Amino acid sequence: MKRPKLLELALRNLVRKPATIQYPREKTPVEEDSRGVQYADLTKCTGCTLCALECPADAIKMTPIPQGYGVPAKNPRKIYPLIDYSKCVFCYRCVKICPVNAYTVTNKYDIAGPTRANSEEYSLSTLKKASMQ
């Protein structure tokens, strides 16, 4: 009987570190500029609604900014794009189409969890930071 062709490879793999990544404990390595969670920086956003119109997945809803946040004067309607990440397909159309380049991009990808993830916290935190400064 002939020697199996994959025997050498199988033996080598016995002593090698496993290729499987134990995901929740160990993060999958992704590129710096891979397309992850994106959100609007509300200090730049003018509430023009273009991103919501252009979103191919209808994941963006223009939502009123809650009371108690200092809204910049360039956003007269006081609305901001709320991205539903469970609908978002991360095509970055909103990022590219934004007339004032208001979107901040990250490579965060682990958004699955017990609650529905959206961009509310991220976007409103930009206003908080601005008011603290």
Added chain:
Amino acid sequence: MGVTKVVEIPVVTAEIPIGPQHPALHEPVLLKVYSDGEEVVRAEVNTGYNHRGIEKLCEKNTYYRDIFIVARVCGICNAVHSNCYVRALEYLLDIKPNNRARYLRVLAMEFERIHSHMLINAVMAEIVGFDTLFMQIMLDRERVMKAKEILTGNRVMADYMIVGGVRRDIDEIKRDRIRDLLLKLKPRVEYYKKVFMEDETIIKRLVDVGVIKPAEATSRSLVGPVARGSGIKIDSRVSDKYDAYDEIPFNVITRREGDSWARMMVRWDETLEAINMCLYALEKLPADGNPVPDERRLPRVIPQGESYARVEAQRGELTYYVLSDGKSTNPYRVKIRTPSFNNVINSAFMYIGLSLADVPVALTSLDPCVSCMERVTIIDLEKNTKYKLTLKELAGSRK
């Protein structure tokens, strides 16, 4: 003396459903196989488990939203789908992307060809019961997925094409990293090709299974590696020379055997060919300006007219027809004809005479992409009747 009595001996057939829970790839398609003992006497292909109405969805959305919608027709060939649609729009708008953009598009599409061909070969290894090989190929496939992530920003969903160019550029560092990954991948692909050529398990399961003669391949309009595995030299990259395929040298791989093994070998050879093309494209990447157009300045309304673009996807020739009325921001009609549509629906003849255990092998060798298929029910409002167009009529095969 004439015949006085005809005795019909009934053939006892058993109806055996193969699928719809992923018979080949993890996609739903039902092969209804009628067998006499172990031998297949008749096969029917039933699809329709994955109908999503994407063509209608395209009519309801703007031209630019559609670029991302058509990319979701099929996950594994998303860059070719969006490239074909984008080129159809470019023909209407009379926009030509610059050379760098054309080369980058070819890179994205060839990466996709590499990982798609590696995937189907891995699945084939799994189907014949060689799971170790499946895992090995999938592990090495990660290299090209990484290369695609560096180039486009995502492992699978590229979203890389836009009217007039591509959506992100690469610099020298990225170029070197991609080249390193491809150079590491190449000896592995050569090794797997050798395994497919020499391994007894694979040869015993694949050779002489599901033979398609060249005449059958042309008369049933089979496309892509399935036709090329039967010796038909058909490739839209050569005949159309779209994007940078006129400048990048490559060979059209054909084999004359026409069986499942030949189709898989065509895929391995094409993978090697694609790696060489990518290395060439990276080497000769032109620097004639910015390949990334400003998406905010693209025209919203496309001039009136119709255009037809085709592209060589991994599974064969993929065509897009776009009709614009010149007034609206939405297309009037988008018609998609995918290669699996031809290959899977028209290939029921191939299973006849096979043994039952060989049916999944023959189906996998066609590289079925079920999410691309199944389109039409005609509803006549005047007569208030429903009429289902048979898949054979739709695919345009001879009755």
